[in-house]
Amino acid sequence: MKRRIWLYFFSLIPAIGSLTVINKIEPYVLGLPFVLFWLLLWVILTSFFLYIVNILDPANHEGEEDI
Amino acid sequence: MNISLFITFAILIFACYLGVSARKGKEMNMEQWAVGGRSFGSLTIFFILAGEMFTTFTFLGASGMAYGVGMPAVYAFNCFYFIVAYWMLPPIWKYAKKHNVMSQADFYEKKYKSVGLGVVVAIIGVIASVSYLVMQFVGLGIIVSASSYGSISSGLAVVLSGLLVTVYVTISGMHGSAWTAIFKDILILGVIIFMGVYFPFHYYGGFKPMFQAIESAHPEMLLFPAEGLSITWFVTTSIMIALAFYLFPHMQTGVFSSKSAKALRWNAASMPIYQLIIVFSVFIGFAAVLQVPGLNDADMSIFKLAQGAFPPWFVGLVGGAGALAALVPSSIVLLSSATLLSKNIFKVWRPKTTDQQLGRLSRLLVPILVVIAIFFALNESKLIGLIYIMVYSIIVQLFPALFFSLLKKNPITKIGAFAGMIVGVILVIYSTVTDTTLATLYPNLPSMIKDFDTGLLIMMINFVVTYVVGVNTEKNFNKVTDGSLEKYQQVKG
Numbered sequence: 001m002k003r004r005i006w007l008y009f010f011s012l013i014p015a016i017g018s019l020t021v022i023n024k025i026e027p028y029v030l031g032l033p034f035v036l037f038w039l040l041l042w043v044i045l046t047s048f049f050l051y052i053v054n055i056l057d058p059a060n061h062e063g064e065e066d067i
Numbered sequence: 068m069n070i071s072l073f074i075t076f077a078i079l080i081f082a083c084y085l086g087v088s089a090r091k092g093k094e095m096n097m098e099q100w101a102v103g104g105r106s107f108g109s110l111t112i113f114f115i116l117a118g119e120m121f122t123t124f125t126f127l128g129a130s131g132m133a134y135g136v137g138m139p140a141v142y143a144f145n146c147f148y149f150i151v152a153y154w155m156l157p158p159i160w161k162y163a164k165k166h167n168v169m170s171q172a173d174f175y176e177k178k179y180k181s182v183g184l185g186v187v188v189a190i191i192g193v194i195a196s197v198s199y200l201v202m203q204f205v206g207l208g209i210i211v212s213a214s215s216y217g218s219i220s221s222g223l224a225v226v227l228s229g230l231l232v233t234v235y236v237t238i239s240g241m242h243g244s245a246w247t248a249i250f251k252d253i254l255i256l257g258v259i260i261f262m263g264v265y266f267p268f269h270y271y272g273g274f275k276p277m278f279q280a281i282e283s284a285h286p287e288m289l290l291f292p293a294e295g296l297s298i299t300w301f302v303t304t305s306i307m308i309a310l311a312f313y314l315f316p317h318m319q320t321g322v323f324s325s326k327s328a329k330a331l332r333w334n335a336a337s338m339p340i341y342q343l344i345i346v347f348s349v350f351i352g353f354a355a356v357l358q359v360p361g362l363n364d365a366d367m368s369i370f371k372l373a374q375g376a377f378p379p380w381f382v383g384l385v386g387g388a389g390a391l392a393a394l395v396p397s398s399i400v401l402l403s404s405a406t407l408l409s410k411n412i413f414k415v416w417r418p419k420t421t422d423q424q425l426g427r428l429s430r431l432l433v434p435i436l437v438v439i440a441i442f443f444a445l446n447e448s449k450l451i452g453l454i455y456i457m458v459y460s461i462i463v464q465l466f467p468a469l470f471f472s473l474l475k476k477n478p479i480t481k482i483g484a485f486a487g488m489i490v491g492v493i494l495v496i497y498s499t500v501t502d503t504t505l506a507t508l509y510p511n512l513p514s515m516i517k518d519f520d521t522g523l524l525i526m527m528i529n530f531v532v533t534y535v536v537g538v539n540t541e542k543n544f545n546k547v548t549d550g551s552l553e554k555y556q557q558v559k560g
Binding site: 014019021023030032039043057 | 141286
């Protein structure tokens, strides 16, 4: 159970990241204005973070989970 | 009939064929029809819930907003959704499975042991669903009419599409939605990614040249403005929408039809990557800024570009993809609101209705709901615009009661849940009708506070009301009414 609390806070990192807007056009990254690149980056990182959480989540390893 | 319209309709009819053939070999009882017999594995549930990401909003709205105001359109993708989904959906699913919950209102009714609360939730859900449906139909009208190059009026297009949705929802239920959702997503992804890459390169020679061209012509479009659609607006609206997104009755239905909680977690983790595709729709909108300037209707930008650059058959394909983007969510919304009306409102009124009768009633309600939605879609007035703004703000008012009910020990009573919802919904209606926001109440506040999302603010008030009332009304009130509930449930079976 304790592990789930840590995982919960871990999963909030991308939320904080994606809601932190860096409102700048320069520098362009991959041809995109920086603000757009930054927000897209966090979309990708959200998946990354949640996959890790999903793998470590004890709830996925409990027998009675999937009835 | 021109070739593009022909292709659009061929795609729609193929989707219906998929939906209707999906019912084969399944006895269509209420559980099969409403939640697909709770049999959908990771992949299917992925397409059902992900399918909700790609509605007419993605198609017309995201590109239209990028075309109209620029960067704030990125609120269309927001990874906060999935963190909410990861932690909130599995416990909902588990409870639903254990207690045989088939609709969102069932969930609240059983959690709070209150039939009345179930009815209130059902009413809020149906109001939100019908408004949602109206907007999808309006979008559908624009799409079909555009792909016919104007030879079909958008009114006629709305009526025709309403007919198609009715047929396939009535016959196939949730199973139909699953198959069509997969077909729809493949088509939409193909069309949007292709156009989102093609236009910037074709017209500007790449992404960077495109954004630089926009920067020199309209530099303000590439940033969040200091006021109005500011960063505060972005953050608070993103949070509000992420919380509201999974609270729509049809999303809850999608959750219930999952086979396992694992499928839902996997789904939450994979969705952000999938949602990334919406950015291509934003690219299309940006590409249109300098290519087809001065459109009255920003939502038409995607079609104006396509008609200028591609042969009619391709425009037909775009039209087909767009039409499916409206059709699939509409069918799921119809299913869930028909279930709410029959199971959580009609049955409370007439407790002796058998399940078989309920099933028949739900199916009968589908065409009625379609007619109502078509009526509003054809008479699209300012009122509908107001309702649409209200939809997300209203539905998010269901959050506090849900949140407390998911805690190990629910600290609040049903009176609290009830009070919070009512206060929340009334405040939303009041603020929308009178156009009251923090900005109009306190125009001198800094924009950092002023642009706070009204729906989210009201939800926070609702949260406090729910808690304060919920903790202070004693459980003995529950005792008084518990007896009547048991009696009711005995009759209900």
